[in-house]
Each structure stands twice: as structure tokens, then as C-alpha cells.
Amino acid sequence: MFFSGQTRSQVAQHKSTKDCWLVVYGRVLNLTKFLEEHPGGEEVLLEVAGKDASKEFDTIGHNEGAKKMFAKFQVGVLQGHSIQDLGGKDDATNESKKEMSAFVIKDDSSSTFKSLFLTSSFLSWLLLSILVTIVTRSDRNVFLFSPKC
Numbered sequence: 001m002f003f004s005g006q007t008r009s010q011v012a013q014h015k016s017t018k019d020c021w022l023v024v025y026g027r028v029l030n031l032t033k034f035l036e037e038h039p040g041g042e043e044v045l046l047e048v049a050g051k052d053a054s055k056e057f058d059t060i061g062h063n064e065g066a067k068k069m070f071a072k073f074q075v076g077v078l079q080g081h082s083i084q085d086l087g088g089k090d091d092a093t094n095e096s097k098k099e100m101s102a103f104v105i106k107d108d109s110s111s112t113f114k115s116l117f118l119t120s121s122f123l124s125w126l127l128l129s130i131l132v133t134i135v136t137r138s139d140r141n142v143f144l145f146s147p148k149c
């Protein structure tokens with residue numbers, strides 16, 4: 001589940017080895033499953049569990065690989081932040097943006113396709129109706145030939 005507008009006190013509820021959340025750059029991350037794998041050790045993460053650890057994260061000088069892991073652990077956005085605010089801060093956000101724009105492009109093209117399809121079928125229907133009207137209203141001489149021999 002993804003929580004938008006998580007408060008600091010809500011995040012603060014998750015500060016144990018079995019349930020460890022922290023905030024980096026406005027992202028609420030659930031690092032419970034990562035504690036044992038963290039190259040810097042689980043102790044450092046537990047010290048900042050339930051808190052905003054953006055400064056600590058920056059101070060260590062984590063590499064780009066660490067930032068790319070955010071998307072995997074993110075469970076929400078801290079209150080006062082929005083996905084747009086997080087833009088440019090890390091690669092995960094840029095990847096999300098790419099996905100979103102791809103979605104928008106896909107959506108646009110499908111609606112353009114739909115409107116084109118609807119317009120063309122509407123025009124065909126209109127032309128057919130006009131033709132039928134002309135034929136039924138005419139004196140039918142055009143079609144009902146009675147050859148005078």
C-alpha cells in the first residue's frame with residue numbers, strides 16, 4: 001500500500017528491527033527487509049528509524065546505486081511533500097517521471113485513436129444517411145429503369 005501525506009508521528013511508530021521506516025528527501029521508506037543487507041550495517045539505520053534521515057544519508061555520500069534503491073522501498077510521501085517536490089533529487093524519481101510521461105503519451109495516443117475512429121465512423125454514418133435519404137426521396141427514376149422499347 002502507498003501512503004501519501006504521512007505525518008512525522010506516523011512514521012515514528014515504525015522504529016524497530018521488525019518494522020523500520022525512515023524518511024529520505026520526503027520519501028517514506030520501509031527498510032525492514034533491507035536492515036540485514038545494508039552495507040553500512042543495521043545499527044546506523046535503527047538509530048534513525050522513524051525519523052528523517054536525509055542529512056545522514058547525504059553525509060555518508062551514498063552512491064547513485066543507493067538512491068536507485070529508493071523506489072523499491074518507498075511506501076509513501078511525507079506530509080508537506082509531493083511527488084513533484086522530489087523531482088531531480090534522485091534517479092528513482094526521474095524513472096517514475098519517465099514512466100508517468102510514457103503513460104500520458106500512451107493515454108493521449110489511445111484517446112486520439114478513439115476520437116479519430118469515432119469521427120470517421122460518424123462521418124461514414126452521416127454520408128450513408130444522406131445517400132439513403134436522396135435515394136428514397138428521389139423519384140426513383142435513376143434506379144428504376146423501365147426500358148421503353
Ligand code: HEM
Nearest residue numbers: 024039040044045048053056057060061062063065066069
Ligand atoms: C535510506 C535508505 C538507504 C539505502 C538504500 C542505503 C544503501 C546503502 C548502500 C547501497 C551502501 C553501499 C554503497 C554506498 O556507500 O553508497 C550503503 C553504505 C552505507 N550506508 Fe546506507 N543506505 C541508506 C540509508 C542510510 C542511512 C540513513 C545511514 C546513516 C544513518 C547510512 C549509512 C551508511 C554507511 C555508514 C555506509 C557505509 C559507507 C562506507 O562503508 O563507505 N545509510 N548504504
